[in-house]
Amino acid sequence: MPEGAGRGAGTETEMPIYEYVCLDCDNQFDRLWPTVASAQDQQPDCPACGSGTTRRTMSRVAVLGELGGLTPQEESASSAETAKAASYTPKEQIDTLQANRQRKREQGR
Numbered sequence: 078m079p080e081g082a083g084r085g086a087g088t089e090t091e092m093p094i095y096e097y098v099c100l101d102c103d104n105q106f107d108r109l110w111p112t113v114a115s116a117q118d119q120q121p122d123c124p125a126c127g128s129g130t131t132r133r134t135m136s137r138v139a140v141l142g143e144l145g146g147l148t149p150q151e152e153s154a155s156s157a158e159t160a161k162a163a164s165y166t167p168k169e170q171i172d173t174l175q176a177n178r179q180r181k182r183e184q185g186r
């Protein structure tokens with residue numbers, strides 16, 4: 078089995094933000110969870126009216142990685158870029174691309 082495509086991000090260590098809507102007052106709010114798993118079967122109370130009748134919406138899911146702030150767009154763009162590169166780029170070049178991207182992230186902090 079070949080080595081993985083260099084995807085080092087494990088979902089267990091990332092902090093997801095989910096968007097909820099209150100079914101009583103239509104308030105929309107975000108909730109940051111410590112882990113993806115912890116968000117699965119929990120339902121936060123509405124911060125506006127205190128109602129427990131809230132529903133998670135699928136409109137937006139953000140994940141804060143170890144660098145503390147990749148937007149979902151950046152996440153998918155970077156995965157798509159890697160997948161696209163993998164179809165015609167030798168492995169050394171992919172490594173270089175990923176190293177460059179990593180460097181860019183560090184400078185952008």
Ligand SMILES: [Zn+2]
Pocket residue numbers: 099100101102103104123124125126127128
């Ligand atoms: Zn409410």
